[in-house]
Amino acid sequence: MATNSKKSIFKSKKRIKLGIWGLGRGMSFYKTCASLNIDVVAGCDYNPVMRERFLKENPGAYVSDNDKEFLEQDFDAVLLATYCPAHADDAIQCLNAGKHVLSEVTSFHTMAEGVRLVEAVEKSGLVYNLAENYPFTKANMYLADKWKQGLFGELMYAEYEYVHECRTLCYTYIDGEPVIPGSNVHNWRSWLNYHYYNTHSLGPMMIITGLRPTRVTSLPAEQKLEGYPTNSQSALGGIASSLINMSNGAVVRNLMGSTTNDSHTQRLWGTRGAAKADGGLSLRLGAGNKTKMLKVQPQWPAWGNFADTMGHGGGDFWVLYYFARQILEGEPAPFDIYTAADCTIPGILAYRSSCENGKPFDVPNFRNKKERNKYKKDNFAQARYKIDACFPKSADKKKTDQFSSLMKELIDASERCRAALDWVSLAEDVTEPDGGSEILKRFLKDHKNYKPIFNRAKKLSQAYPKSDGARVLKEMINMSDYKLALKPSFITKAKKVQASWQRQARNLSKN
Structure with a gap:
């Protein structure tokens, strides 16, 4: 587990044993815990990659994918970074287990959840803070x-x-x-x-x-x-x-x-x-x-020197500081x-x-x-999207399991093709040639990798043409104008524009 290896900000010798529930965003608060009398002793996440990463940072700490078993462990407070719409019920579960709560934003998803959460905090007598940074x-x-x-x-x-x-x-x-x-x-x-x-x-x-x-x-x-x-x-x-x-x-x-x-x-x-x-x-x-x-x-x-080492412009330090201060000093x-x-x-x-x-x-x-x-009974909320509904249930999993990774690649390729086309069209108007040069440099470096990405996306969209997955694939393909962006004639033009912008940038730096 992570223990104090730095000089503490607080005079108190009391230590706060902290469990982190949600090891994606939750781990980004980790850097300054030691200076705030906080020892990270437990973690919880359903993602095995994140649990493994947590244990590398906190050898000897408890980690689990089971929230009930996690909350049964011996610690004082929870840094709650679970899925946003689940924060209220997860926070109530923590309070009922006798843990102080520092919750990621937002606090609750419906008005009824808000009433339940406020009443749970009042009943518990424990510290509840929102980590709005x-x-x-x-x-x-x-x-x-x-x-x-x-x-x-x-x-x-x-x-x-x-x-x-x-x-x-x-x-x-x-x-x-x-x-x-x-x-x-x-x-x-x-x-x-x-x-x-x-x-x-x-x-x-x-x-x-x-x-x-x-x-x-x-x-x-x-x-x-x-x-x-x-x-x-x-x-x-x-x-x-x-x-x-x-x-x-x-x-x-x-x-x-x-x-x-x-x-x-x-x-x-x-x-x-x-x-x-x-x-x-x-x-x-x-x-x-x-x-x-x-x-x-x-x-x-x-304590601004501590804030400078943390994310979100130092805000991550301050929400953790205020939380620890309230527990330690009231x-x-x-x-x-x-x-x-x-x-x-x-x-x-x-x-x-x-x-x-x-x-x-x-x-x-x-x-x-x-x-x-x-x-108390106001449960009005946006209808939730079925996260497993991008493709029909009958779809071939070998095909559809590539979707999330393909979309990550496709979004990058589509945006870079679109940017290259649009900025080259304004080549004579650009007054920041160094910025333009960097945009085209990245496009020209990677453009040979893009066509296979678009071909895979087109193939998957054609396999299930009426699905939401096909719709977003086609939207990105159409937005990119990749056939135009990857034409040899455009690549040649982009190289000339990029070289021109590089020269302009060098000349500006000399003046």
């Missing part, structure tokens, strides 16, 4: 501190985004390995509407301003990208945008989705100042428009069960609003027992 980047912690000091006044409006194209993750695990069995798609990343995954954009705004959401509305968005397993417009692969009223009357646009431009831009307008975080952090101060927006360099609070963490509910509920209700053509819904405060009791 985006509020705890260097820029967001800086903004929260300055907002608390009154630098920005009252929030008027904000725009937050978690736009993340994750087509490949429909067919692979988080570590990039294809889903097993290969005829299946991912348990939830293949179908979950993006409204449900709203906390990475809403969470930072809540922590920065100290406000909670009170009302939400969302119009339906009908366009989606190619290559996603579900054909429903309400499923993954599209855009999910909502407008949210906050507790001071401000309005927030919360944007999630799969598009052709990943974006994590944050913009806040206060009555005395404004902020924009998009890679760097810029502020406009003075309660008006008489000054420019200037860049600032945020600094970490104490100081409440930012995302207790009630704040977790405040952050999770707007996504559930935004999805419902989009299904009802933009009908607004009030966001209940689950701190109030009378208010949350209204939702």
Whole structure:
């Protein structure tokens, strides 16, 4: 098991024995455990590859694919990183076993689950935290501190985004390995509407301003990208945008989705100042428009050197730190069960609003027992896609078991063919030749490998032409225009453009 080999952050000599349930995402928190008085003593995952990897990092630890046997082991807390729609029931199971819980996002999938989870936390007297990490980047912690000091006044409006194209993750695990069995798609990343995954954009705004959401509305968005397993417009692969009223009357646009431009831009307008975080952090101060927006360099609070070693801009360190601090010292963490509910509920209700053509819904405060009791039987949820339904049950498993690995290869090949064709068409307009050169360099390096991938995809789609599997295969093939991209004449043209961009880049670097 992993024990303390570094200087501890806390004065307490007490150790927290931690079990990790879900060894894909769960293991990414591992690096800083020792410095937080945490010993990783147990793990649980149905995937044998992940269990083996866990034991290499934690020799002597207990590991199992059986959650009940896992929870019977002697440890204090669970880092819960199971499948997203299962978090509520899994967390309740942990609490019933006497374990503190640090749960990955989101906290629950339906309003009824949320009521059950809140009541289970209250009954247990144990620590429950949501591992929402985006509020705890260097820029967001800086903004929260300055907002608390009154630098920005009252929030008027904000725009937050978690736009993340994750087509490949429909067919692979988080570590990039294809889903097993290969005829299946991912348990939830293949179908979950993006409204449900709203906390990475809403969470930072809540922590920065100290406000909670009170009302939400969302119009339906009908366009989606190619290559996603579900054909429903309400499923993954599209855009999910909502407008949210906050507790001071401000309005927030919360944007999630799969598009052709990943974006994590944050913009806040206060009555005395404004902020924009998009890679760097810029502020406009003075309660008006008489000054420019200037860049600032945020600094970490104490222990920032530990945060710099962790994922998600340091956020993974802070959620683990707050969790350990609450267990060891009793100081409440930012995302207790009630704040977790405040952050999770707007996504559930935004999805419902989009299904009802933009009908607004009030966001209940689950701190109030009378208010949350209204939702005890509210099981409204998006219909789940059958992850083993991409091909008919009668299909030849030898053929369909290649599907997940083939889709991983096909998505890469299709996107690179499409990018090469489109950027070459704009060769005279590109002002960043080094970037263009890298795009074509990768395409030209691998293009000879692409035709067999497209041939395999075409063959499998023709074997089961009416299946969802065939549909996504054909969507990617058609999107790629691979026959045009792999023509000798285009390859020659791409080589010339790439050589020209290389020369331009060298000349620019000299000037």
